[in-house]
Amino acid sequence: MILIREVVQQALSTGFLTVEAEELLREMLQGKYGSEDLKAFMSLQQAAMSGQVTQESRVQLEEKILGQAESLKRLPTEVLATTSRN
Numbered sequence: 001m002i003l004i005r006e007v008v009q010q011a012l013s014t015g016f017l018t019v020e021a022e023e024l025l026r027e028m029l030q031g032k033y034g035s036e037d038l039k040a041f042m043s044l045q046q047a048a049m050s051g052q053v054t055q056e057s058r059v060q061l062e063e064k065i066l067g068q069a070e071s072l073k074r075l076p077t078e079v080l081a082t083t084s085r086n
Contacts, residue, residue, distance in 0.1 A: 004028050004037035008044045017048065017055045 007025055011017040025041065047053040 002028075004033050005040035008040040011044055011053050012047060015053055017044070017053055019056045019060070022055065022057055 002024075004025060007021050007028070011021060025044075028037075029041065044053065048055055
């Protein structure tokens, strides 16, 4: 059985937390875990907040938002004016 700290160590060593690993951590955190796993998870949170680890889910979200913004830029001006009046 894989431990939380093993998933965390992989993310810390690569600097990247995959969507799959993030989901696995969510599932594992719903069960019982020891203090070492909790400490490891807290260190991962700190690393993500400081930019040492990139979350794939956030990258995907940012790309989606940027893509939507680009789509809005391509809309004709009159369509934007019509929708803003409603």
